[in-house]
Amino acid sequence: MSARFIDALRFAAEVHAMQRRKRTDRPYIGHLLGVTSIVIEYGGDEDTAIAALLHDAVEDQGGAPMLREIRERFGGRVAHIVDGCTDTDETPKPPWMERKRRYVERVAKEDREVQLVSAADKLSNARETLHDLRVHGDVVFERFAGKKDGTLWYYRALVAEFRKAGETPLVQELDRVVTELERLARS
Numbered sequence: 001m002s003a004r005f006i007d008a009l010r011f012a013a014e015v016h017a018m019q020r021r022k023r024t025d026r027p028y029i030g031h032l033l034g035v036t037s038i039v040i041e042y043g044g045d046e047d048t049a050i051a052a053l054l055h056d057a058v059e060d061q062g063g064a065p066m067l068r069e070i071r072e073r074f075g076g077r078v079a080h081i082v083d084g085c086t087d088t089d090e091t092p093k094p095p096w097m098e099r100k101r102r103y104v105e106r107v108a109k110e111d112r113e114v115q116l117v118s119a120a121d122k123l124s125n126a127r128e129t130l131h132d133l134r135v136h137g138d139v140v141f142e143r144f145a146g147k148k149d150g151t152l153w154y155y156r157a158l159v160a161e162f163r164k165a166g167e168t169p170l171v172q173e174l175d176r177v178v179t180e181l182e183r184l185a186r187s
Helices: 003-015 029-041 046-054 063-074 076-085 096-107 112-143 147-165 169-186
Strands: none
Touching: 003 029, 003 046, 003 063, 029 046, 029 112, 046 063, 046 076, 046 112, 063 076, 076 112, 096 112, 096 147, 112 147, 112 169, 147 169
């Protein structure tokens, strides 16, 4: 990784400095680092790693102006990947189910780089949810707009769409984590 990656890491830390994971005291940067680690583990290059660091910046921290800044600072390829991982840049955001259905419908049509970062994001989220389900029980689903049924639907629908685009080790791992999450949530 070059100095450009370090610049992106610094930028992500600044952009998300005050943000916490949903209804936890965990700094948001931990999620971004986790997604970046997964992207690198599954073969991502510097641009995809940078996009992983910034994948939520548009959705959570500034909308279209943030996407323009990412394009200016890190280039068109990174901005394209971040845009592909963004379910909305609207404020206020549309209703949760509407956004998630639209995202599920388009994710299989996205290019390989967008799918890599998106699947890494979903794997990171599913792992965290599974961990918290084991520690705290079903109350974990109260953090999410989709609650238990919507959250489980979303993860499973994404696995199905990622599979349509091609079976990969990352999709297989996401499926294993989602399957375990479903098993524990239904027991």
